[in-house]
């Protein structure tokens with residue numbers, strides 16, 4: 001049903017998704033300036049330091065298991081930071097904790113200097129937007145309706161849908177290049193088009209901080225590149241602050257202003273791609289043997305995995321007598337003597 005579908009959508013993405021009891025209600029989203037906010041939503045002024053969002057000594061876990069232990073992290077303003085790490089290293093857990101979806105067992109997340117977990121849901125939602133991994137929209141929801149959900153933090157009994165909301169939705173769709181799909185159901189679009197719609201929804205929230213969990217997974221390379229160009233332009237041309245979990249190492253190195261590598265629930269490297277994207281770090285964090293070179297036009301680092309020495313194939317099974325006569329004149333596909341030993 002459409003109504004319950006929207007409810008489930010808001011649980012997973014808009015007001016927060018709670019994978020377990022540690023996860024609490026929150027809503028992604030942010031405003032451009034305090035002047036646009038309802039009075040009760042005003043935040044402490046930006047600190048002189050260039051970090052609006054940071055985590056101090058975060059310990060986070062699920063049930064009896066600790067996943068992040070004593071993690072410190074700060075997100076540089078106005079740039080794109082990419083989180084990298086093997087599966088299960090704690091990237092999503094860190095992202096969700098910073099976005100107030102998960103409550104830390106100890107430590108604090110500070111948004112503009114105040115504990116994010118002590119701030120009202122809508123207040124946080126007007127400053128910080130999150131796109132979780134693989135969000136799904138209810139059947140039949142149109143792109144315009146989906147993007148309109150991004151305006152949730154500004155709605156109340158006293159303040160219904162306004163021209164300002166309409167303008168924010170139109171602008172978000174234009175920036176994400178989905179205006180042409182506005183009246184089509186989200187579920188009738190391709191993966192890349194859908195992902196742009198979700199990004200438009202987060203943009204409609206007009207938040208300065210955007211946290212995105214694997215927004216490019218399962219997309220064609222060209223679509224991934226287009227999305228990353230969009231995200232990086234949000235940081236560099238519109239002053240937004242982005243934290244993005246990516247899987248693709250080379251795309252991360254090509255687009256990130258800052259790279260953070262996680263392993264076993266810890267941040268093990270944090271710096272510019274030049275500083276962090278080294279063969280030694282790729283080996284340490286991903287157990288990947290690779291050459292790291294420079295892409296000639298951008299001078300960004302790029303990795304090429306090293307092939308392992310070829311292994312000897314197992315000897316062919318002894319043919320049955322029938323096969324033996326049929327294949328007696330066939331050459332083996334590979335001659336073991338020609339192969340290198342491991």
Ligand code: ADP
Pocket residue numbers: 019020062063067085086087088089090091092093094
């Ligand atoms: P990553 O994003 O780097 O793949 P995650 O943060 O998703 O890593 O997961 C870190 C660890 O926490 C993994 O071992 C994962 O199995 C565990 N984990 C993640 N989510 C949950 C959950 N909802 N309940 C229990 N364990 C979880």
